Amino acid sequence: MVIAELTVVPLGTKTTSLSEYVAGCHQLLKKQDKVDYQLTPMGTVLEGKLADIFEIVQKLHEVPFNNGAQRVTTNLKIDDRRDKEAAMAKKIDSVESKLK
Template sequence: MAIVDITVIPVGTGTPSVSEHVAEIHKVLREYDGKVKYQLTPMSTLIEGDLTLLLEIVQELHEVPFKKGLQRVCTNIRIDDRRDKDNTMDRKLQSVQEKL
């Protein structure tokens, strides 16, 4: 299982706010309920699941602002793909909490 940290940055919106675009991205993610786990954070969105599916979702999310008429989008992704044991968002947080 992999974790993707994704930030979709719409360019040329005419306003510094991007919450409307983030909301549209999360509407798309709702279509994957039960297939992936996702979490909105103040700076990005985390998605957990099979890497092949996650990469398909990344492409779909990147397209969201284009479908709203924007002409430029920058998307940043980080992938955490650990294969020696379960790699989940909850496990990673629990590991840190145990050490505090």
């Protein structure tokens, strides 16, 4: 299972707000069932098979273009751990257990 962090940013829009573009991306995420996801204040965390993540990232990259953007930057960080099963919740639980 791969965990990835994605940020899709339209450039050159007439507003500094990105929430409409983020909402558009999350509407697309809601329509698919291959990748789990979690909205965060600075991006979206994805969890699933690497091929499925790449497929959905390509579609998410197109969302701002489909909504009028002329330029888009997409940043993707991938955590592909193969020595043991990884999950979003397990990573958070690991840190929180050390805070007690």
